[in-house]
Amino acid sequence: MTTTIQALDSVVAATRWVSRLAARLMGLALLAVVLFIGAEIFMRQLVGHALSGVHEYSGYVLAVLSAWGISHTLLERAHIRIDVVHGQLSPRSRQMLDIIALLALNLVAWTIAINAYPVLAKSLANNSTANTPLATPLWIPQAFWLAGYVWFAITTSVLGVRVLAALFMRDDATIEALAGPDKGEIAQEAN
Numbered sequence: 001m002t003t004t005i006q007a008l009d010s011v012v013a014a015t016r017w018v019s020r021l022a023a024r025l026m027g028l029a030l031l032a033v034v035l036f037i038g039a040e041i042f043m044r045q046l047v048g049h050a051l052s053g054v055h056e057y058s059g060y061v062l063a064v065l066s067a068w069g070i071s072h073t074l075l076e077r078a079h080i081r082i083d084v085v086h087g088q089l090s091p092r093s094r095q096m097l098d099i100i101a102l103l104a105l106n107l108v109a110w111t112i113a114i115n116a117y118p119v120l121a122k123s124l125a126n127n128s129t130a131n132t133p134l135a136t137p138l139w140i141p142q143a144f145w146l147a148g149y150v151w152f153a154i155t156t157s158v159l160g161v162r163v164l165a166a167l168f169m170r171d172d173a174t175i176e177a178l179a180g181p182d183k184g185e186i187a188q189e190a191n
Contacts, residue, residue: 008161019155026065026068056134078182106153106160110157
């Protein structure tokens with residue numbers, strides 16, 4: 001059983017690494033959007049001519065950023081939680097609530113990913129382009145957007161399997177670390 005737990009921990013670590021990399025790439029993309037918006041404002045004020053496509057591409061970046069960002073947010077336990085009742089429960093009841101919440105989130109994540117695919121498929125089938133002067137093929141941002149939601153579904157599945165294994169092994173610390181609310185402790189792991 002120890003080998004299985006070690007393998008699951010390795011998968012969780014790999015998931016965390018990919019999510020952290022994606023978060024950093026999305027941060028760079030957001031920084032680029034900020035620079036392009038700044039350049040567009042500067043050009044509009046001084047030259048009287050705006051950069052075309054800034055609003056279009058900033059929208060794509062925000063959609064892709066939100067899809068990829070939720071995995072990193074989940075792994076860092078940074079989602080907003082309302083814990084009014086949670087703190088009043090016994091430790092075992094809190095664990096069960098945390099596990100149910102994670103498994104419900106897994107169901108929601110897969111529902112989003114499965115229902116996002118037809119959007120991409122329709123754009124590919126119709127060769128859809130944006131109704132803008134740039135006429136961006138919509139499959140490009142939609143593919144990144146869908147990949148983010150699929151990654152979120154995979155992330156929730158990995159955490160769900162690991163938390164269920166921890167429940168089976170009666171590993172309360174792992175359940176708390178992966179599914180419990182963040183208590184504000186500073187993470188000790190290296191970035």
